[in-house]
Amino acid sequence: MIRVQRKSVWLVCLASAALWALSALPALGAGDEALEQHLAALYEGNLLPNPDFEEADPELSNRPLGWSGTYNLLDFNQPIWDDEIALSGSRSLRMAAPMMTEASWQSEKVPVKPDTTYRFTGYVRTQGLEQEKARFVGTFLVQAYSGDRMLFPRPTQAGASLEGTNDWTRVEFTFKTPRNADSIQVIAALSFSGRAKGNVWFDAVKLEEVTGE
Numbered sequence: 001m002i003r004v005q006r007k008s009v010w011l012v013c014l015a016s017a018a019l020w021a022l023s024a025l026p027a028l029g030a031g032d033e034a035l036e037q038h039l040a041a042l043y044e045g046n047l048l049p050n051p052d053f054e055e056a057d058p059e060l061s062n063r064p065l066g067w068s069g070t071y072n073l074l075d076f077n078q079p080i081w082d083d084e085i086a087l088s089g090s091r092s093l094r095m096a097a098p099m100m101t102e103a104s105w106q107s108e109k110v111p112v113k114p115d116t117t118y119r120f121t122g123y124v125r126t127q128g129l130e131q132e133k134a135r136f137v138g139t140f141l142v143q144a145y146s147g148d149r150m151l152f153p154r155p156t157q158a159g160a161s162l163e164g165t166n167d168w169t170r171v172e173f174t175f176k177t178p179r180n181a182d183s184i185q186v187i188a189a190l191s192f193s194g195r196a197k198g199n200v201w202f203d204a205v206k207l208e209e210v211t212g213e
Contacts, residue, residue, distance in 0.1 A: 034170065038121060039088050039204060047110050047118075047207045048186060052088040053081065066108050067093065075101035077190070087123050087168050087203040093188055094202075100132050100195040105202065109145060109183040113209070118142075120186065121172045122205035126162050127198060134194025138162035140171050140205070141189055144181040151178045155187065168203070174210060 042051055049066030057065045062081065069079020075097065082094040093105045112118065122140050131137040139162060141155040157175035177184065188202040 035123075038170075038206070042088065042204060042206060045208045047112070047209070048107055048205055049110075051205045052203065053086075053091045053093055054089045064091065064093065067105055068108075069093070069095065069105045070103045072101050072103065075099045075103075077101045077103045079103070079105060082201060085125070085201055087125070092125075092201045092203040094199065095188075095190040096199050097190055097197045100197050102134070102191050102193075102195050104187050104189040104192065106188070107186040107205075109185050110207065112144075112177050112181060112184050114177055114181050115179045117174055117176050117210040118184075118207060119172070119174045119210050120157075120159075120205070120207050121170065122159075122186075122188070123168045123203050124159075124162055124166070124171055124188075125168045125201040125203075126164065126166045127200075128165055129163050129190075129196060129198035129200055131161075131163060131191060131196040132194060134161075134191040134196050136161050136189055136192040137194075137196045138166075138200045139189060140202070141187040141192055142175055142207075143185045143187060144178050145183045145185065146178075146180045147182065151181055155192070156184065158192070162200075168201075 053064045055065040057063045064081050077097040080094040082092045086092040095103050126138045129138050136158050139159040141158040144151045144156040159171035159173050190200050
């Protein structure tokens with residue numbers, strides 16, 4: 001006769017229930033209609049270069065085309081073109097900061113029309129992000145220029161900050177360019193005007209002119 005202990009049966013049932021629960025969890029983005037639509041139309045009317053960060057700079061093969069990151073030898077922060085974690089495709093931008101620092105990725109300047117409304121959309125993921133008197137952390141910002149001159153306000157517009165640990169989160173905002181603006185730059189910030197530490201990823205960015213709304 002084989003005796004089955006109640007404790008063993010209970011553990012098996014518990015393990016089976018846990019496996020079922022895990023299998024029932026949707027994959028990231030599954031059922032997220034807004035995300036699916038965003039990714040499907042990522043390149044349509046998008047003014048930003050290399051919005052999913054898949055393309056390498058032909059002159060610097062370890063850097064994404066159209067984007068550059070800040071690096072501080074004293075704070076040991078690392079701008080990483082990440083090939084392990086991504087929302088769209090196989091690449092994302094990551095800023096890793098083991099110590100408090102001010103750091104970001106920046107797009108090349110993008111031509112825009114003056115006195116015109118634009119919409120920015122992008123996604124951010126954070127891990128253990130802590131800030132120290134920073135105006136913005138773990139988010140996107142936009143800065144308008146006239147030639148090489150940075151225009152006020154600084155920044156022109158910014159998304160809501162993310163601290164702590166967060167899965168991919170949508171950041172979206174509209175802004176109107178100043179009447180003398182001729183270009184803007186998108187900033188993917190670990191921190192802005194202050195310091196932070198931790199890890200932050202950026203992906204699937206889009207800048208489009210708002211018309212007919």
